[in-house]
Structures are given as structure tokens and as C-alpha cells.
Amino acid sequence: MVNILRANPKHLPLVLPLFDAYRVFYKQASDLEAAREFLRQRISRNESVIFLAMEGANAIGFTQLYPIFSSVSMAPVYLLNDLFVKDSERGKGVGESLLNHAKNFCKESGFKGLALETAIDNPAQKLYERLGWFKDVHCFHYFWTAQ
Numbered sequence: 001m002v003n004i005l006r007a008n009p010k011h012l013p014l015v016l017p018l019f020d021a022y023r024v025f026y027k028q029a030s031d032l033e034a035a036r037e038f039l040r041q042r043i044s045r046n047e048s049v050i051f052l053a054m055e056g057a058n059a060i061g062f063t064q065l066y067p068i069f070s071s072v073s074m075a076p077v078y079l080l081n082d083l084f085v086k087d088s089e090r091g092k093g094v095g096e097s098l099l100n101h102a103k104n105f106c107k108e109s110g111f112k113g114l115a116l117e118t119a120i121d122n123p124a125q126k127l128y129e130r131l132g133w134f135k136d137v138h139c140f141h142y143f144w145t146a147q
Contacts, residue, residue, distance in 0.1 A: 002060070002094055004101040007050035009043055012036065014059035015050055022062075022084035049078070051101055053085070053094045061085035063098045065105075065114070075112035078102070083116075083124070095124065099131050117141060 007015050020035045042048040042064070053061035064082040069075070080102055085094045106114050116133065118125060129135075 001055075002092075002097050003054045004051050004097055005054060007043065007052050007062070009040070011050075011052060011059075012039060012043070014052060014054075015039055015062055018052075018059055018062045018084055018086070019064075019082070021086070022082055025084065048081075049105070051098055051105070053089075053098050055089070060089040061094045061098055063102055065102060067111075068115075070112060073112055076110075077112050078106050078109075078114050080114045080116040095127060096131065099127070103131070 005011075016032060016036055016039065019039055020030055020032055023035065024030050039050070043050065047066065049065045049067075051063050051065075052059050062082070062084055063080060065078040066081050068077050068079050070077050080099075083095060083098060085098075102114060114133075116128065118128070
């Protein structure tokens with residue numbers, strides 16, 4: 001049985017290898033020290049909410065939410081920026097449990113909803129749509145890089 005818990009500073013050693021594997025999945029170099037500092041800052045500054053999927057004492061997945069705001073609706077929104085499940089645990093409902101937990105947390109927090117973006121070829125799109133996410137066909141996604 002999967003248990004979902006909200007990570008705090010003491011959970012950093014559990015989140016760290018998952019977060020690093022998530023970054024490697026997206027073609028970034030492994031960097032445990034930089035990842036540790038990044039996560040430490042997010043948690044200590046209350047800049048994100050991280051949920052861990054636990055099977056016993058083993059962390060098997062996580063999701064990270066960042067609070068943002070919708071000016072048009074004048075309401076807070078969470079950006080579901082990261083979702084990762086260990087390869088060995090995929091297809092067992094862990095991602096679904098994390099997503100549903102994030103949805104419930106969003107509702108309980110009084111936020112308008114959850115936003116996410118994903119790669120065009122990410123097979124998790126089927127899961128997102130099955131759980132009630134929809135593609136916004138009225139908007140384009142743009143990004144500017146300062147480097």
C-alpha cells in the first residue's frame with residue numbers, strides 16, 4: 001500500500017535520489033549536492049510543496065507543487081511542476097495516487113486548480129486526461145531564456 005506524505009526537511013534524504021533521477025530523466029547531469037541545496041531552499045522557504053509516495057520506509061515517487069496566481073481569476077493556483085515515479089514502481093498506480101493527493105490538497109487549500117505542462121511525447125498524458133486534466137487549446141506556451 002502506498003502512503004503519501006508531505007515532505008519536510010527531515011525527508012530530504014528520501015526526496016533527493018528521486019529528484020536527481022527525475023532531472024536525469026530530463027537529460028540533466030546528476031548533481032546530488034546542487035539538488036540537495038535546491039530542495040533544501042524550496043522546503044525551508046516554503047516555496048513549494050513536495051509530496052512523497054512511500055511504500056513502507058521506501059520513497060518510490062514524488063510530486064512538487066509551486067504556488068502561483070491567476071490575475072484574471074484573482075485566485076491562487078498550484079503549478080504541478082514535477083512528477084516522478086521510480087521505474088520499478090511504474091504502472092502500479094503510484095503516479096495516480098500522487099496526482100489525486102495533489103488535487104485534494106489543492107481543493108483543501110482553497111486554490112483554483114492545478115496547472116501542469118509536459119513533453120509532447122510523455123505517455124503520462126493519458127493518465128492526466130483520465131484524472132480530469134484537459135489540454136488548453138486556446139493558449140500557446142512560450143518561454144524566454146535569459147542565457
